[in-house]
Amino acid sequence: MTARRNTGIRRAAFAASAVAALALGPALAAGSAMAADGEPFGPGCASVPKDGSGSFAGMAKDPVATAASNNPALSTLVTAVKKAGLVDTLNSAKDITVFAPTNAAFAKVPKADLEKLLADKAQLTKVLTYHVVGRELTPKQLEQGSFDTLSKQRLTTSGSGESFKVNGNASVVCGDVHTANATVYLVDSVLMPKS
Structure with missing residues (x-):
């Protein structure tokens, strides 16, 4: 029973992290694109x-x-x-x-x-x-x-x-x-x- 509960907790944690990754994905991609483009300087x-x-x-x-x-x-x-x-x-x-x-x-x-x-x-x-x-x-x-x-x-x-x-x-x-x-x-x- 403990083993099943741990598996359930692990699955829930994995699902939560996957949802977070999906939600943050576009923001992270936009951030990396902005860093790659660079800004004029001087x-x-x-x-x-x-x-x-x-x-x-x-x-x-x-x-x-x-x-x-x-x-x-x-x-x-x-x-x-x-x-x-x-x-x-x-x-x-x-x-x-x-x-x-x-x-x-x-x-x-x-x-x-x-x-x-x-x-x-x-x-x-x-x-x-x-x-x-x-x-x-x-x-x-x-x-x-x-x-x-x-x-x-x-x-x-x-x-x-x-x-x-x-x-x-x-x-x-x-x-x-x-x-x-x-x-x-x-x-x-x-x-x-x-x-």
């Missing part, structure tokens, strides 16, 4: 609009060149991408990472040098494609990374947590921003490929 993220097409939610709906055109901090980059004829290339690419120089990054380039670059489509294309890696990169992959870019040259990344450098000198000011086809890391310097 001091430069404060300049991103809170709503509208230029917000993080708005950018997630558009391909990367379109998303960048809606972000006021990237207007110089967008001008350069248009001059190089890369809008369709970037918008149609799948699962890429873009290290996007902010307006402040372009402002560091001497005005005469920037004007010369913008006027030279071949060189501009080489510089811009040096900012693009042909696969999506997570912050974890940036800790000690070396990646081939679309310009066929490599760039390096280092750092941890929410502090990352590209090629040892450009800082990620707003990272892990998602668009419909890319992960974007806004950087505070224009990356220059070897000539």
